[in-house]
Amino acid sequence: MNALRFSCRQLQQSGRATSKAITGVVSFSAYCRNRTSPPALSSASPDSLASRVWRSGHPSISIVEVIEQWLDEAKQVKQSELQQLIRDLRRHRRQHQALQLSEWMRDQSCYNDSPGDIAVRLDLISKVRGSEQAEQAFKAIPENMRNFQVYGALLNCYSRKKCVEKAEATMDKMRELNFLKAPLPYNVMLTLYFHTNNHEKLDALVKDMEENGIACGIYTYNIQLNAYGATCRFQEMEELLGKLERDTVVTVDWHSYFVGASAYLKAGEKEKAVAVMKKLEGLVTHNSKKFCYEVLITLYANAGDLEQVCRIWDLYKQMGKIFNSGYLCMISSLLKLDEIAEAEKVWEEWLLKKRLYDIRIANQMVIGYSRKGLWRKAEALVSQITENGGNPDGVTWNCLAVGYCVGGKMDDAVAALKEAVTVKMPVGHKLKPETRTMAACIEHLKSQGEIEAAEEFLEKVAENCHFPVAALNRLAGYLKDESQNVLPLDEMGADMPTLGDEETAQEP
Structure with a gap:
């Protein structure tokens, strides 16, 4: 039965079909991708189920009630x-x-749960509830429903959690079931090996692909390029790039050149990096302009070339529409080049032209000021955020705390950092406080005799934030050690706030 009719709604009310409230998700789209591209949000009709879902408010709000209201109106x-x-x-x-929608659909007697649906749900469970819950869900799946997609979702779960042994065991099972006929599971394992620095296993798996006649696609080649670049195997990287350029089946893409240029820049080989960046620019198409120009701006900033950064920015603006991500990229690059005045000009331009307030851009300016100890400017900008249509988030206060700390305003730094930890982050996101600033604030609290307040603060950090456990333990030990009055900040790490991971963009 393809449609959920009112009769199915009556079944629900009589108890023969159930709905369950659930918690959260994302997807393993590579294994379960539908060939039809999803429609733009604006394509939803004024009174469709989709339009009601998009209007339902914060992403953490349950949409089960939205669906049930739709069915109560005898709609299909x-x-x-x-x-x-x-x-x-x-x-x-x-x-x-x-995830709510996926699990609700599973619980309806009117729908057939396909292996593809199961695979998507399994991947979502792993992202929301963790790999252990995903394992339990996998065990409950009937053997006859555990196809390539389902095993692929489990493999992706282990890869994402960097569980090498479990991923390898799953890969072996897929080989036993003759599921390794395409490059996708190999690519998942190659990615895992790359992120866990198992470069020998990565090379061996590529060889295994070749021996088994599994065609390498551009994704496979790009993983190899990443591995070669990360280990400074430049000759092999150059040979692979040359092979790609000569390949008549696989077409080299801009990402391949991005990987090569990034590796050269990291190794200090600026001339070689620029040569590769020129090749990247030569691949820019109408559809790839946005991404390529943003990548090139970042690369030229890493190369310290302000002139080229501005040249690419001019090309970007010729597209007609400047995205929030473009402003974010340009401001970040100018700040990296210590061009604060130029960054301020771009910031002012964005304020005039913005359609949606993107807190990431404001945060980029705040941390730019803060790293220079310009806490007054950072403070003024934070106070203007609400006036301009935005709301300071945890990252905003975290960045401001850095400025206060650099400027020696430790009471204010502590207050800002406490605010950062207290502010509610989007669902699925946690703040990543800057380690050195955190250490300096704890040291300051101890020097003021506020040991209990410092301990309570660390408890909130442990509960609400992504913060290294080793660093937390060290700070807690420092508070208890009466003989230690000064914390060796240099040993606490020199990281800066990571802008982007903690927040959800409001517009591309």
Whole structure:
């Protein structure tokens, strides 16, 4: 039965079909991808189920009530519509609602749960509830439903959690079941080996692909390029790039050149990096302009070339529409080049032209000021955020705390950092406080005799933030050690706030 009709709603009310409230998700789209691209949000009709979901408010809000209200009005919804909506929710990072919808659909007697649906749900469970819950969910799946997609979702779960042994065991099982006929599972393992620095295993797996006649696609080649660049194997990287350029089946893409240029810059080989960047620019197409120009701006900033940064920015602006991500990229690059005055000009331009207030851009300016100890400017900008249509988030206060700390305003630094830890972050995101600033604030509290307040603060950090456990333990030990009056800040790490991971963009 393809549509959920009113009769199915009556079954629900009589108890023969159930709905369960759930918690959150995203997807393993590579294994479960539908060939039809998801529609733009604006394509939803004024009164469609999709439009009601998008208007339902914060992504953490349950959409089960939205669906049930739709059914109460005796309206229909096809399974294909629900599957499309799940894809759209995942694409727009509304993970909780996507999982709610997936599990609700599973619990309806009117729908057939396909292996593809199961694979998507398994991946979502792993991202929301963890790998152990995903394992339990996998064990409950009937053997006859555990196809390539389902095992692929489990493999991806282990890869994401960097569980090498479990991923290898899953890969062996897929080999036993004759599921290794495509490059995708190999690419998942190659990515895992790259991120866990198992470069010998990575090379061996590439050889295994070749021996088994598994064609390498551009993704496989790019993983290899990343591995060669990370280990400074430049000759092999150059040979692979040359092979790609000569390949008549696989077409080299801008990402391949980005990897090569980044590796050269990291090694201090600026001339070689610039040569590769020129090749990257030669691959810019109408559809790739936005991404390529943003990448080139970042690369030239890393190369210390302000002139080229401005040249690419001019090309970017010729597209007609400047995205928030473009402003973010340009401001970040100018700050990296110590061009604060130029960054301020771009910031003012964005304030005049913005459609949606993107707190990431404001945060980039705040941390730019803060790293220079310009806490007054940082403070003034934070006070203007609300006036300009935004809301300071945890990252904002974290960045401001850095400025206060650099400027020696330790009471204010402590207050700002406490605010950062207290402010609620988007669902699925946690603040990453800057380690040295955290250490300096704890040292200051101890010097003021506020040991209890410092300990309570560390408890909140442990509960609400992503913060190294070793660093937390060291700070806690420092508070208890009466003989230690000065904390060796240089040993606490020199990281700076990471802008982007903690927050969800409001516009591309």
